[in-house]
Amino acid sequence: MTLAELLPSLGAVEPLTGQCWPRGTHLGPDADLVVDGTGLVGLAARFGTPCHVLSEGHARAAARDFRRALPRAEVLFAGKSAPIRAVYSWMADEGLSLDVCSAGEVEVGRAAGVPGARMVLHGNAKTDDDLKAAVAHGVRRVVVDSASELPALAALCPAGQEVLIRVIPEVDAHTHAAITTGVRGQKFGVPAEDLPAVAAAIARHPNLTLVGLHCHIGSQVTRVAAYETAVRRMVHLLPGPLRDLDLGGGFAAPYHPGEPTFDVQGFATRVQIALQQECAARRLPQPTLLVEPGRSIVANAGITLYRVVSVKPGFAAVDGGMSDNPRPSLYGARYAPRLLGRTTRAHRTPTTVVGRHCESGDIIAENAPLPADLHPGDLLAVPATGAYHTALASNYNMVCRPPVISVHNGHATPRIRRESLSDLMARDLG
Numbered sequence: 001m002t003l004a005e006l007l008p009s010l011g012a013v014e015p016l017t018g019q020c021w022p023r024g025t026h027l028g029p030d031a032d033l034v035v036d037g038t039g040l041v042g043l044a045a046r047f048g049t050p051c052h053v054l055s056e057g058h059a060r061a062a063a064r065d066f067r068r069a070l071p072r073a074e075v076l077f078a079g080k081s082a083p084i085r086a087v088y089s090w091m092a093d094e095g096l097s098l099d100v101c102s103a104g105e106v107e108v109g110r111a112a113g114v115p116g117a118r119m120v121l122h123g124n125a126k127t128d129d130d131l132k133a134a135v136a137h138g139v140r141r142v143v144v145d146s147a148s149e150l151p152a153l154a155a156l157c158p159a160g161q162e163v164l165i166r167v168i169p170e171v172d173a174h175t176h177a178a179i180t181t182g183v184r185g186q187k188f189g190v191p192a193e194d195l196p197a198v199a200a201a202i203a204r205h206p207n208l209t210l211v212g213l214h215c216h217i218g219s220q221v222t223r224v225a226a227y228e229t230a231v232r233r234m235v236h237l238l239p240g241p242l243r244d245l246d247l248g249g250g251f252a253a254p255y256h257p258g259e260p261t262f263d264v265q266g267f268a269t270r271v272q273i274a275l276q277q278e279c280a281a282r283r284l285p286q287p288t289l290l291v292e293p294g295r296s297i298v299a300n301a302g303i304t305l306y307r308v309v310s311v312k313p314g315f316a317a318v319d320g321g322m323s324d325n326p327r328p329s330l331y332g333a334r335y336a337p338r339l340l341g342r343t344t345r346a347h348r349t350p351t352t353v354v355g356r357h358c359e360s361g362d363i364i365a366e367n368a369p370l371p372a373d374l375h376p377g378d379l380l381a382v383p384a385t386g387a388y389h390t391a392l393a394s395n396y397n398m399v400c401r402p403p404v405i406s407v408h409n410g411h412a413t414p415r416i417r418r419e420s421l422s423d424l425m426a427r428d429l430g
């Protein structure tokens with residue numbers, strides 16, 4: 001029996017293992033966890049559950065890791081991963097630009113004080129409203145996903161609008177099919193053979209200027225080698241000297257103890273060497289590298305707090321679920337919850353933590369080793385919920401979405417308030 005397995009039977013607190021929790025998280029008194037200086041048990045009492053907690057310190061440090069590893073590159077925060085004004089402004093503070101893909105994300109960026117000159121607009125179906133919002137805010141670069149969007153873009157954009165072309169690099173990132181984007185047969189980007197025609201079509205619009213190429217191979221990508229292949233292919237596809245080469249994001253985050261964090265430094269080294277070699281071989285000047293990390297910056301900054309509402313053999317049901325975290329039902333993702341706020345001598349038993357929604361796929365964690373005496377009122381903390389949780393949340397079953405509370409150096413600040421029944425009814429016109 002390992003020490004970790006033995007401790008619960010002694011009534012001791014389980015040690016924290018793995019890299020899923022925000023940096024610096026440590027055990028507090030009475031089986032609490034202290035995140036960025038703040039105890040989670042007190043936060044749950046103060047703000048209620050379910051509740052998303054975000055460590056500002058972790059998010060900022062992870063952003064700095066990218067800046068340090070790639071000092072000559074432009075690092076853009078993938079705004080879709082955490083469309084929260086405070087998060088966008090932390091990222092801007094840390095010197096990151098912003099990748100947006102809707103009028104809504106432009107608006108959050110504008111409210112956070114991010115200038116259009118630091119934004120890139122993406123999307124495979126940009127509406128006129130998206131383009132107008134981007135133009136109104138002076139978004140400097142737009143990534144073209146197909147030639148068919150050029151007339152609308154040229155009609156709405158000002159003279160000198162910079163564009164990049166999103167190309168399919170034909171690199172399989174070996175991630176979930178729903179978030180694989182670098183291969184043929186998915187909806188994003190232009191096949192390599194169509195690139196010359198799209199570049200020629202851009203050249204026919206006098207107010208559009210082609211400044212670079214873009215690719216994005218997928219999300220929750222663990223293999224650095226996939227990016228190295230992508231950069232080599234992309235340099236091969238450059239139609240001539242271009243200013244920008246945007247490799248997208250997708251860098252993996254750990255969701256379970258034992259999963260590694262993405263090797264940002266290793267990525268930077270290998271990709272920069274590949275870029276230099278391929279450009280030298282083609283006698284091209286090296287473009288500026290752009291990267292668009294989202295998940296790898298914010299996923300492990302986040303924790304969701306839930307109360308257990310009911311238990312039955314093998315199951316514990318909590319006061320949230322797929323409305324605040326649809327990732328298990330979308331991608332088969334599974335999380336690693338931890339009991340907070342009390343010690344117990346009960347043995348650990350495989351417990352499936354489920355949500356409150358009317359679907360049997362509403363599962364947060366399958367067979368998680370949790371104390372056998374789990375009961376209503378217990379507090380569970382689920383790590384690695386900082387990316388694509390608030391972004392993907394819904395009001396399924398007319399459930400109010402949870403608040404987002406940031407913590408930093410012992411201070412807790414509400415960033416998104418809890419939704420109310422009147423918020424829910426406000427759009428129902430009877």
Ligand SMILES: Cc1ncc(COP(=O)(O)O)c(C=O)c1O
Nearest residue numbers: 078219249250251292293294295
């Ligand atoms: C174009 C683009 N850039 C960046 C990202 C960010 O991905 P991630 O949050 O996995 O880093 C995405 C999402 O996959 C994307 O579609």
Ligand SMILES: N[C@@H](CCCC[NH3+])C(=O)O
Nearest residue numbers: 080179219327331387388
């Ligand atoms: N929503 C996905 C990531 C999508 C990446 C955006 N292109 C997830 O939660 O894993």
